[in-house]
Amino acid sequence: MQREMESASLAEVTDWSTCVYGKQEFAGAGKTNTGLLSILIGYSFLLPQDAVFNLILLLCVFSAFMFHVFLMLAAAEEFKVSFSVFGPTELRLALIIINGLLARFGVWPLKGALPYVAVCGTVAFALLAYRA
Helix, strand or coil: CHHHHHHCCHHHHHHHHHHHHCCCCCCCCCCCCCHHHHHHHHHHHHCCHHHHHHHHHHHHHHHHHHHHHHHHHHHHCCCCCCECCECHHHHHHHHHHHHHHHHHHCCHHHHHHHHHHHHHHHHHHHHHHHHC
């Protein structure tokens, strides 16, 4: 694969990525998103040790959404980033609100809410998988 990429011209690689990802003008087109992992690692330094399991559970649940997008792209050639009305922009707004609440109230409300967020994410993913 490496030799094929070295011998391929830049135009061929661009045509391939356009076929797979579509024509996208933003900087992160076709790159793996590691933002969720870095955010959860940052939260793991704030939360007590007994809440780390809930963070790992949350990472697994929300990674399932990313895997779903990848599998839908591979199987049906359908690239959907948003689910219902919740997309990347809403996730960013939610993270801004969560960080503001962390600054105001501390980490204990976040520790209590993690299991509920994981359960709601699991239910949302089950509904998404059922509709697909």
